Amino acid sequence: MLFRGMAAVPVLASLLIMVTSSGFAAHNVRAAENVPIDQVFSTTDSLVTVSDAAADAKECLDGLCWKPQTFAVECRRPKRKLIDAIVRFPSAKPVGIPQNDTVNVEWYAATTPDGKICTAPAMIVVHESGSGMTVGRLVARGLRDRGMHAFMVQLPFYGSRRPRGIDVDDQNFGVVMEQAIADVRRARDAIAVLPGVDSDRIHLQGTSLGGFVAATTAGLDDAFHNVFILLAGGDLPKLVATGQRETAELKVLLEQQGFVGERMLALLNRFEPNRLAHRISEDRLWLFTASFDTTVPPIHADSLAKAAGLASDHHIRMPATHYSGVIFLPIVLDQIAEKSGGRTMVTQ
Structure with missing residues (x-):
């Protein structure tokens, strides 16, 4: 299912090996020496009081946004190699499950040649639907190797946020998606207070499921400098109705939860990227589309591009x-x- 994570696709594993061995630097496995482990920072949501002349967009914003609050951000030592720290903060839209309601963000720090964190632009990375978050982590490591701080947000019920004994498929999909969007937006303010992060250059990237989350998040307000959407788009109701693989399985899950027909359309419309796409600056949005994609067919990227008024050289x-x-x-x-x-x- 979309939030459970798909079984590994055999070809993906071999392709990841090819990619890792061509075009990626071998990053030093030691942690950066001056990452602020066990330090706590305080910050406040910068989400502005949103409004929009379009009634439909305003309705969407009212459902997705929250009242800004002051919150704590802490850095913890990671258990996995290649991650420099785990950044933790409370979800802006908790669902009542404490383990899930603490957001975990994997920090892949930009460093100097001698292994110390340095001042650099940052990228919030939103991973795909696979339970291992393999592509999201690959993107984050690749951007770290390209001189950027990369922060991969573990979406609700992924990674350390997934409690034992709780089946994510029993959770309300709409509530979980709204929490994911809020968590990604709040992550921007959480990382902005960390040492080494150039707070004037915080960007957003999402792949597949993460691309849909990122696209809607980017439409909340003008929080991110650039936005990069990979293998995703807009028109979620049509995608779930006609898509294959993950999207076909999501349709079955939603039907099992009682979301059928117009009720399903209303659910997906609550976080539809196209409703807010006009709010994203078209000169700072880029789409990357696979021409032979049957999971998220190109028509959905075209739909988002049209809604955002995107120039062809940004697609x-x-x-x-x-x-x-x-x-x-x-x-x-x-x-x-x-x-x-x-x-x-x-x-080249």
């Missing part, structure tokens, strides 16, 4: 499927880094 099309597109990831990350203040790595 990059790859001759790939939803899964084989990973072979283009080094080139995509080079383009993202170049536009975001990082450095490129792939030999």
Whole structure:
């Protein structure tokens, strides 16, 4: 299911090996020496009081936004190698499950040659639907190797946020999606107070499921400098009605939860990216689409591009499927880094 995470696709594992061995630097596995482990910072939501002349957009914003609050941000030592710290803060939209309602963000820190964190632009990374968050972590490490601080947000009920004995498929999908959007937006303010983060250059990237979350989050307000959407788009009701693989399974799950027909359409419309796409600055939004994608067909990226008024040179099309597109990831990350203040790595 979309929030449970799909079984591994065999071709994906082999493609990830190919990508990792071509176009990615081998990052030093030691943690950065001056990451603020066990330190606590205080910050406040910068979410502005949102409004929109379009009644439909205003209705969408009213359902997704929350009253800004002051909250604590703490850094903890990670259990996994290659991660420099775990950044934790309370969810802006808790669902009543304490373990899930503490957001965990994996920090892949930009460092100097001698292994100390340095001042650099930052990227919030929103992972795909796979339970291992493999592509999200690959993106984060790739951007870290390109001179950027990368922060991968573990979405609700993923990673350390998934409690034992609780089936995510029993949770209300709409509530969980709204929490995911709020968590990603709040992550921007959480990382802005961390040492080494250039708070004037905080960007947003999302892949597949994460791309839909990122696209809607970007429409809340003008919080992110640049936004990069990979293998995602808009028109969620049509996608769930006609899509294959993950989206087909999501449809079955929603029907089992009683969301059928107009009720399903109303649910998906609550966080539909196209309702807010006009609020994203078109010169700071880029889409990366797989031309032969059947999981998220290109028509959905085209739909988001149209809603955002996106110029054609901001919509990059790859001759790939939803899964084989990973072979283009080094080139995509080079383009993202170049536009975001990082450095490129792939030999031209």
